Amino acid sequence: MNSIPIEYYLILSAFMFSIGVTGVLIRRNAIVVFMSIELMLNSANLTLVAFSSYLGNPIGQVFVFFVMTVAAAEAAVGLAIIIAIFRNKLTVNIDEINIFKW
Amino acid sequence: MIQNYIPIFFVIAVAAIFGVAVIFSSKLFGPQRPDKIKESPYESGKKPFGNTKERVSIKYYLVAMLFIIFDIEVIFVYPWAVQFKSLWAEFGIFAFLPMFVFLIVLEIGFLYIYMKGGLKWD
Amino acid sequence: MGNIIINDLWSFLKPEIFIAGGIFIILLADLVIRDNRKAIHFTALIILIAAFASALLQMGTESFIFYLGKGNNHGLLAVDPMSTFIKLITIFSTILIVIFTITSEEFKGSKFKSGEFYTLLFGMLLGMLLLSSGADLIIIYVSLELLSLSSYVLAGFIAGSNRSSEASLKYVIYGATSSGIMLFGISILYGLTGTTNLYAIHTILVSPHVNYLTLGLSILMIFIGIGFKISAVPFHFWTPDVYEGSPLPVTAYLSVASKAAGFALLIRFIKVGFISSVGTNGFWNFYENFDWQLFLIILSIASMTVGNLTALWQNNVKRMLAYSSIAHAGYMLLAIAVLSEKGMLAFLVYIAIYMFMNLGAFYAVMLVANKKGNEEISSFAGLGYKNPYLAFGLSIFLISLTGIPPTGGFIGKLYLFIALLDGDMYWPALIALLNTVISLYYYVRIIKEMYLTKALDDTTIETSKTELTFMFALVAPILVFGIYFTPLVNFCTNFVRILGF
Numbered sequence: 001m002n003s004i005p006i007e008y009y010l011i012l013s014a015f016m017f018s019i020g021v022t023g024v025l026i027r028r029n030a031i032v033v034f035m036s037i038e039l040m041l042n043s044a045n046l047t048l049v050a051f052s053s054y055l056g057n058p059i060g061q062v063f064v065f066f067v068m069t070v071a072a073a074e075a076a077v078g079l080a081i082i083i084a085i086f087r088n089k090l091t092v093n094i095d096e097i098n099i100f101k102w
Numbered sequence: 103m104i105q106n107y108i109p110i111f112f113v114i115a116v117a118a119i120f121g122v123a124v125i126f127s128s129k130l131f132g133p134q135r136p137d138k139i140k141e142s143p144y145e146s147g148k149k150p151f152g153n154t155k156e157r158v159s160i161k162y163y164l165v166a167m168l169f170i171i172f173d174i175e176v177i178f179v180y181p182w183a184v185q186f187k188s189l190w191a192e193f194g195i196f197a198f199l200p201m202f203v204f205l206i207v208l209e210i211g212f213l214y215i216y217m218k219g220g221l222k223w224d
Numbered sequence: 225m226g227n228i229i230i231n232d233l234w235s236f237l238k239p240e241i242f243i244a245g246g247i248f249i250i251l252l253a254d255l256v257i258r259d260n261r262k263a264i265h266f267t268a269l270i271i272l273i274a275a276f277a278s279a280l281l282q283m284g285t286e287s288f289i290f291y292l293g294k295g296n297n298h299g300l301l302a303v304d305p306m307s308t309f310i311k312l313i314t315i316f317s318t319i320l321i322v323i324f325t326i327t328s329e330e331f332k333g334s335k336f337k338s339g340e341f342y343t344l345l346f347g348m349l350l351g352m353l354l355l356s357s358g359a360d361l362i363i364i365y366v367s368l369e370l371l372s373l374s375s376y377v378l379a380g381f382i383a384g385s386n387r388s389s390e391a392s393l394k395y396v397i398y399g400a401t402s403s404g405i406m407l408f409g410i411s412i413l414y415g416l417t418g419t420t421n422l423y424a425i426h427t428i429l430v431s432p433h434v435n436y437l438t439l440g441l442s443i444l445m446i447f448i449g450i451g452f453k454i455s456a457v458p459f460h461f462w463t464p465d466v467y468e469g470s471p472l473p474v475t476a477y478l479s480v481a482s483k484a485a486g487f488a489l490l491i492r493f494i495k496v497g498f499i500s501s502v503g504t505n506g507f508w509n510f511y512e513n514f515d516w517q518l519f520l521i522i523l524s525i526a527s528m529t530v531g532n533l534t535a536l537w538q539n540n541v542k543r544m545l546a547y548s549s550i551a552h553a554g555y556m557l558l559a560i561a562v563l564s565e566k567g568m569l570a571f572l573v574y575i576a577i578y579m580f581m582n583l584g585a586f587y588a589v590m591l592v593a594n595k596k597g598n599e600e601i602s603s604f605a606g607l608g609y610k611n612p613y614l615a616f617g618l619s620i621f622l623i624s625l626t627g628i629p630p631t632g633g634f635i636g637k638l639y640l641f642i643a644l645l646d647g648d649m650y651w652p653a654l655i656a657l658l659n660t661v662i663s664l665y666y667y668v669r670i671i672k673e674m675y676l677t678k679a680l681d682d683t684t685i686e687t688s689k690t691e692l693t694f695m696f697a698l699v700a701p702i703l704v705f706g707i708y709f710t711p712l713v714n715f716c717t718n719f720v721r722i723l724g725f
Contacts, residue, residue: 002712010415017408024401033397044411051415059420060411064363065177067407070369071175074400076167077373081380081396083163085389094397097390100465196229210248217255 009050010012016043030085034078041071161223168215173207232289236303239311240279240353246271247346254339261338268342269322271327276315278438279286283308286361286723294388298423300360302492304723308358309572309716313579314352314481318343318345319479320583322700327691329594330382331425341381347374351564352485359496359723361410361420364489365403368449371485373400376386376480379470391469397464399452406449412442424595429511430500443498445515453486454553457526464534467546472593475542479549480579487575491560491568494520495722498562502725506565507647520561520635521652528659535666540689541589542599544666545582548625551663552578559614559640562647565720570643572716574636578706581633584698588618591695595685606679613688615674617695622667624702627660632705639713 016039023036044065052060086092182189182201189197215221250267257263285308288299298299325331325341351371358364376399414420416439417428428434434572451459467475498516499508504710510516531551538544556578561573591614596603608615624633637660644653687695705712 020404021401024397030393030397034400037400039402041407044404044407047408047411048414051411051418055415055418057418058363060414063365063411063414063420065181066362066366069174070176070366070373072170072598073373074369076171077376078396078400079163079167081376081389081392084380084383085393087288088384088386088389093258094393097393099390100394100468207248210251214255216253 006050006054009046010044013043013046013050016040016046028093028095030082030094030097033080033094034082037078038071038075041067041074164220168220172208172212175204178204225434229290232287235291236282236285236287237301239275239284239315240350242275242278243346243350243353244270246275247343247350248343250339250346253342254337254718261336264338264342265322267327268275268346269319271346272315272319272322275317276312279308279311280314286721288723293435298359298421300363300421301354301357302359302723305358305719305721306491306568306572307488309719310356310484312351313484313575314349314356317477317481317484317579317583318349320587321345321473323592323694324476324583324587327594327694328473330607331473337384341378344374344378344381348378348477352481356488356492358489359422359492360412361422362596365407365410368453368489369403371453371482372403373481374476375399375557378474379466379478380469381474387469388471391466394469395462395466402448402452402459403447405511409442409447411444412438412671413446416442422492425497429498436687445682446493449533450486450490451523453491454483454557455527455550455701456523457530457550458551460530460550463550465542467549468540468543468625472542472586472590472599475546476583476590477544479586480582481528483549484579486573487560487571490557491571493720494560499725502565508563510563517561517563519651520557520563524554524557524561525652525655526554527551527557528656532662532666533658537665538666539601540599541601541670542593543606544601544670545585545589548663548666549582551659552582552625554659555637555640555656558652559643561652561705562643562649564643564647566643566646568720569713569716570636570639572719573639573713576712576716577624577632577636577702580698580701580705581621581631584695584702585618585621586627587698588614588621588696591687591691592685597681601670601673602680604673605677606674607685608675610679611685613692614685614695617692617699618674619671620699622670624647624706626664626667628664630703630706632709633714634703635705635709680690 020036020038020040020043023039024033027033027036045067048060048064048067052058052064081091085097089097091097179201186197246268250264253264253267282303284305286304288297288302290300291297322342322345325338333660335629348371351369351374352365353365355371358367376392376396379395380389382388410420413425416434419425419428429439445721448459452462455463467479470478482684494516495508498510500511501509503509528551531547531549531554535547535551538547542636556571556574559567559574561567562570592603592607593599607618620631624631627633627637637656640656641653644650661680715725
């Protein structure tokens, strides 16, 4: 069962994290940005679980429970805020949400 | 190793068979007298127009958000339930109280949503 | 075992218990009480005062709570003088914010849902209280998110306002991204050390078997999350927009309480996790090969310089105060970057005075904005003649923010410079001094507008007696501490200690 080395998990999670960060930086749709943020959180979850199994120490998995809950709450708050802004401006494109500038 | 997973495979198989069986049994046993009007999409008695893939009402968002939050809390109950016997042996009533408080907290949140009309569809 | 936990909870976590109970009391009160909105304001005030009193009573106690069990002498939460101080600051500023809310024009009328507002405000406060004593990365992450999620909603609390919802969206995107990066850093730190407890991490890092490159990377990622909370440059980009768009009581709250909690996290993170020992002369020593002092100094100098220079050409007073709060975060960060007990004392003195002067400045701005409907600097023209009391109060707050005697702001700066010179940090001290001079320009610009510029229109800016009394209640400590500051400093000296160090 332990045939997959830890590096593989870490490379995968680093890759997922990079995709998430890139998505946050380049996507213009607020909902897609939130999906990218979820991806970042999930890559951290993968790292935690991989280390937890590697170290034989359950704290990482406990942490993952909390991260999942927080991610759900964050998604709910984020969606609520996106709806609030959609009602006002009829757009979720973050380039058009630009009242405040330098 | 693999025999430990047999119950899981069994559950998956039963779920798959049951799902498929229900769909096909209604086709098989139900009365079927199709005609042209019955097969056309229903559009309140008018002639059908447009795509059947409509956008979902924005009200669904609210229910979906509430669902996400209340659904995910279950993950804290699972490990507690699995370990309950040994926890009970070690802590007695204090193995039970924290989860009780946790669920009461959830219920207060649910009560608030319900009383504020968050679950009303209209 | 269970008895011990309940005993611990009651003897060390009373403020948290009051606030957590308060959340439910207010939620249920909001369901029951339909017309009498004042009752909810008063319920919130009473709960907060009870929490403040209980925090005062637990002064001087030091203990871990929620021990990890079996052969582990570390706990999830650490109650110690430093965290008690931050709890006092955050609860006290929440009390002031409740009074802000009662007099705010943005929150008048039937559209303001006071029950929800206080529930979220208390959620934020609970997050801060737990954050200030969190000794475990799980607790730290969860309470940071509790704090952030509540504040995202509060920033967009005025439904139907474009500005408020834009502030909220920007806040949630920046906040969620930086906390995601922080979480990834935490996961790497967990992998390196095999534990999430800061005290256990300390014992592991003492033995030099750690890959310092990876460790540095993970700490850099965690710093992004902390830097976001204290709005240090270069993680400050959300600050001006969110501060300008949010309702003013929320802005004031973010600028003081949430920053204080962020600093508490920073101090515990550095001092518990990454200081090998505290020397007899009060200086903290990093591990070998692992010196973050320069990093902290650069961060703080960048914060104060960017904050002050950008504030120079702001025409919205709220936005100007946002940049000024970035600059003040820089000063406070510099006090911590001295890495000594004197620096800690300087930080505590600074943040106590900062609470009074910054909240006071925001309150005075709010009283003007209540009548004018905006916070543009032109709205302040001729205020010195229209409402001399208000203008006088605001001038005191601004002078104190600059750091000119005889105000409390000067004492804060004085202790900062003493700590800096004590730590042989002459260049940072010089730059901080230059920054103070720069900041004089934009603070005085408001004072000049109030006294020397003719008003464009003749709208009167009236304030009720209660509002003025409250404002002068904030002016008083600034003037008193500016002259007679020994009690404040003695009070703060009691709170320098952190559990275990």
